[in-house]
Amino acid sequence: MKKLGAVLLAAIVLSGCSKGISDLAAENDWYGIGYQDGIKGSHARSYSQLRELGQANHAEYDQGYMRGVAEYCDPDVAYQIGLSGQYYEGVCEGTEHAQKFRMEWQRGWNESR
Template identity: 60%
Template sequence: MLLVSATFLFGCSSSVEELVRSGDWYQVGYHDGVTGHSSRSIKELNTLGQANSGDYDRGYLQGVNEYCNPNFAYQIGLSGNYYEGVCESLPDGQKFRMEWQRGWNEYSR
């Protein structure tokens, strides 16, 4: 289980800069989502380069859906990773937050 959660958190082998250079906006969005970061605005994306916001959004949603698995939330919190609230609108959002909080509390001790 730890290996699977590490894959979700660190699954992107390319840096965001490399993905932008190659024009892979889907993977930029996926990286942001699977690491639990808030979605970037179009303005933020365009500061990186000529953004394809549709591809970014599709990748972001895929990444968030993987990140927001409540079965991994405890480990995310226990690892000291801050939760930015990206799962709140999803069906298991409350369960995710509770499990993350439980791990975060242990991490903070």
């Protein structure tokens, strides 16, 4: 039941990302941009990539990114991420549950093929 709740939470969070990156940049929501990048399991944007979006607040972006990665790296949703066919870019390496996340993601990834 806990896993189902985590999967539903992840689905809600991902579906709630309705604003585009350009919209968030126009609103100076650098935390939101970082959070969206992190919750998707993407690598952090470089300073030059952020500069292309506007006068970036790197500290806010980094805080949002770390929050998003922390939520993405939940091993209770890793299986579902792999099962959905989403490639894992290794953003959880160095976190407390990195090995469990990777194993659960791999199990889902293998079943999706």
